[in-house]
Amino acid sequence: MAQWVYPLGSAKDGDWQVSLGAHDSAAAVDGWEHTGLKVAELAHGSSVALDAAAEERIVVPLSGSFEVTVDGDTHLLRGRASVFAGPSDVLYTGIGKDVTIASTEGGRVAVALAPANADYPTRLVRAEETPVELRGAGNCSRQVHNFGTPAALEADRFIVCEVITPAGNWSSYPPHKHDEEKEGETSLEEIYYFETRLAPGSPTAGTEGAGEDPVGYARIYASDERPIDVQAEVRTGDVVLVPYGWHGPAMAAPGYDLYYLNVMAGPGRVRHWLISDDPHHGWVRSTWESQQVDPRLPFTS
Numbered sequence: 001m002a003q004w005v006y007p008l009g010s011a012k013d014g015d016w017q018v019s020l021g022a023h024d025s026a027a028a029v030d031g032w033e034h035t036g037l038k039v040a041e042l043a044h045g046s047s048v049a050l051d052a053a054a055e056e057r058i059v060v061p062l063s064g065s066f067e068v069t070v071d072g073d074t075h076l077l078r079g080r081a082s083v084f085a086g087p088s089d090v091l092y093t094g095i096g097k098d099v100t101i102a103s104t105e106g107g108r109v110a111v112a113l114a115p116a117n118a119d120y121p122t123r124l125v126r127a128e129e130t131p132v133e134l135r136g137a138g139n140c141s142r143q144v145h146n147f148g149t150p151a152a153l154e155a156d157r158f159i160v161c162e163v164i165t166p167a168g169n170w171s172s173y174p175p176h177k178h179d180e181e182k183e184g185e186t187s188l189e190e191i192y193y194f195e196t197r198l199a200p201g202s203p204t205a206g207t208e209g210a211g212e213d214p215v216g217y218a219r220i221y222a223s224d225e226r227p228i229d230v231q232a233e234v235r236t237g238d239v240v241l242v243p244y245g246w247h248g249p250a251m252a253a254p255g256y257d258l259y260y261l262n263v264m265a266g267p268g269r270v271r272h273w274l275i276s277d278d279p280h281h282g283w284v285r286s287t288w289e290s291q292q293v294d295p296r297l298p299f300t301s
Contacts (some may be wrong), residue, residue, distance in 0.1 A: 003030070004220065004240060004242070005232045006238065006240075006241075007238050007239055009234070010127070010228045010238030015040055015048045015239050016040050017039050017040060017292065018039035018237070018239055019038050019142070020032075020038075020191065021037065021038070031243070032189065032243070033189070033267075034157065034266050034267065035158065035189045035263045036091050036113040036114065036251075037191050039108065039111075042106055042108070042109065043207070044103070046102070046106075050111065051100070052097055053095075053097060054095055054096060055113045055116055056093065056113060056156055056192055057092070057093045057111050057112065058090055058091065058147075059077065059101060059110075059111075060088065060160075060262075061088045061108075062108040062195070063106065064079045064105055065077060065104075065105065066101050066102065067104070069100040069101070070091070070093050070094075071097045071098055073122070075091050076085045076122050079107060080127075080301060081301065083164070085301040086132075086298070087130040087145045088127055090124075091125070091146070092120070092148070093122050094121060097277040110261055111262065112160045112194060113158075113263075114263070116155075116157045116293060117156060119156075121154075127164070132144070132145055132146075132149045133146055134297050135171075136171070136293075137287075137291035137293055137294075138287070139171065139291060140170055140171070141169055141293045141294035142164050142169060142297075144166045146161050147162075148160030157265040159188070159264040159265065159269075160262065160263050161261075162261045163259070163260050164299050165216075165252040165258040165259075165260075166199070166257055166294055166299075167202075167253070168253070170248075170251050171248075172247060173250075174277045174278060174282050174283075174285060175275060176247070176248060177244070177246050177247065177276055179223065179245065181267075184274055186266060186272050188268075189242070190263070191261075191262065192218060192240045192250065192261070194238045194259065196214035196256050196258055198255065198256060199255055211255070212258040215253050216251055216258040217249075217251040217252050217253065218227060219232075219248060219249060219250075220246065221245055221246050221247075223245045223246045224244075226245065228244065
């Protein structure tokens with residue numbers, strides 16, 4: 001199932017550390033049509049550019065701040081120290097626009113994209129405007145930044161959000177799917193871009209090598225006759241694609257916090273995230289009513 005898992009560097013294209021998409025991916029994926037992702041690490045004073053295309057984009061600072069120029073208009077994105085420091089400003093560009101992303105101090109930036117037709121206006125979403133959701137409870141607690149969901153952003157095709165899972169917790173759980181257009185479910189491709197870190201306060205002092213390999217795990221398995229079986233270790237810069245099937249959990253190993261950026265889009269007429277739980281495990285949701293949200297949340301700057 002290697003076509004669904006891209007360790008850091010395996011989908012590189014020029015200045016982009018990650019270049020996966022329906023239009024021009026460095027690591028072309030057969031049948032992948034509706035979503036894309038680019039990630040770049042920019043040095044002090046450097047920039048990357050994207051030509052105008054029939055795709056909508058949203059620029060997400062992962063670390064550092066950026067100036068984004070869209071068809072001649074420049075927008076300052078106040079970034080963050082890392083993805084674990086709460087929401088960042090993000091910029092939705094609409095379709096058919098040249099985009100240049102520049103950094104004065106250096107940093108890492110992601111661009112989520114989806115082929116689109118309808119034209120929506122460029123919009124700067126400030127960090128303080130981003131809806132922050134604490135989802136789940138107990139060891140299924142996680143923090144969701146819903147800056148690119150239908151309730152928060154007018155767009156044509158994609159749904160974009162980011163999730164932070166504290167060390168030892170599970171997210172994307174119970175396992176669920178969104179691979180059919182039917183009552184109560186929408187068909188959506190999904191991209192997971194991961195980052196990991198040593199959890200603050202971990203007792204690693206004096207232990208050789210301790211905390212130097214932050215790791216998480218991701219799971220996808222078949223929901224019908226289409227084969228898929230992914231059990232992946234993930235680290236900062238790794239990408240996992242979900243074309244179909246049950247997916248979850250995304251697991252933050254004890255001692256390591258886990259972040260992922262989600263990009264979803266599909267062929268359906270309605271831009272909604274509607275899911276079906278794996279019936280073997282959906283009952284877990286009912287247990288959250290009697291549990292508290294993990295007190296480590298929310299993560300902020």
